[in-house]
Amino acid sequence: MQNELSDVLNLFRLxxxxxxxxxxxxxxxxxxxxxxxIVRNPAAAEDLTIESFWRIHRAYARFEPERGFDGWARRIAxxxxxxxxxxxxxxxxxxSEVCAELAAPAEADxxxxxxxxxxxxxxxxxxxxxxxIAATLAVIEEQPQKDVAASLGIxxxxxxxxxxxxxxxxxxxxxxxxxxx
Amino acid sequence: xxxxxxKKLLQQAVPPVKDELERDLWPAMLRRMDRTAAPAFGxxxxxxxxxxxxxVATLAAFFPVSIPLLLYYL
Numbered sequence: 001m002q003n004e005l006s007d008v009l010n011l012f013r014l015x016x017x018x019x020x021x022x023x024x025x026x027x028x029x030x031x032x033x034x035x036x037x038i039v040r041n042p043a044a045a046e047d048l049t050i051e052s053f054w055r056i057h058r059a060y061a062r063f064e065p066e067r068g069f070d071g072w073a074r075r076i077a078x079x080x081x082x083x084x085x086x087x088x089x090x091x092x093x094x095x096s097e098v099c100a101e102l103a104a105p106a107e108a109d110x111x112x113x114x115x116x117x118x119x120x121x122x123x124x125x126x127x128x129x130x131x132x133i134a135a136t137l138a139v140i141e142e143q144p145q146k147d148v149a150a151s152l153g154i155x156x157x158x159x160x161x162x163x164x165x166x167x168x169x170x171x172x173x174x175x176x177x178x179x180x181x
Numbered sequence: 182x183x184x185x186x187x188k189k190l191l192q193q194a195v196p197p198v199k200d201e202l203e204r205d206l207w208p209a210m211l212r213r214m215d216r217t218a219a220p221a222f223g224x225x226x227x228x229x230x231x232x233x234x235x236x237v238a239t240l241a242a243f244f245p246v247s248i249p250l251l252l253y254y255l
């Protein structure tokens with residue numbers, strides 16, 4: 001089994017189309033979910049999954065089989081998602097999705113009103129994409145910081161710093177709106 | 182700043198994603214690959230690559246002092 005996987009990765013490294021198809025089928029769901037966590041828009045996540053695999057397909061010669069496919073694909077997918085976030089109008093991304101879920105979130109604190117949750121979500125949507133990605137993956141999706149760091153191409157310490165800066169900016173924005181977290 | 186409190190508020194305001202991929206994206210991937218494999222107007226970037234290579238070679242020939250600089254940026 002391990003040998004088979006290794007063969008597929010080596011064949012992909014040589015530009016083999018069948019190996020690419022096998023890797024696509026094996027990893028499309030994981031790449032899609034990873035991107036969806038970042039962009040929080042299913043239609044965009046599908047398009048970005050295609051875009052990520054297109055970038056993967058073009059970059060086969062730079063692939064290093066010994067380092068594995070998952071991390072490499074996730075890093076390319078994160079970059080594609082970041083490019084997308086930068087092109088989006090900031091507030092639109094979260095508000096519609098969040099509004100639908102705000103009605104009855106699973107573990108909502110009754111002391112925090114739906115209106116405040118909406119304001120937090122909107123303020124979060126206005127954060128710089130680099131900070132928002134780090135906070136989304138590390139705080140909201142609770143992904144291991146090591147994975148977040150690898151996918152962003154930065155150190156774990158840098159992830160922690162970005163998360164801290166995101167939360168600090170968020171708190172400042174909420175305070176500006178008269179909400180004391 | 183109470184970081185844990187902010188984290189909790191954020192998790193409540195923006196819940197984690199639970200969706201899964203509902204369809205196979207391979208047909209869409211094939212369409213994307215086909216579209217890019219047949220470039221419009223018979224044009225492709227090999228021309229640009231060739232022009233760039235000629236430009237670099239010309240620069241190196243006329244200004245040999247630029248070679249170390251080019252090598253540095255390779």
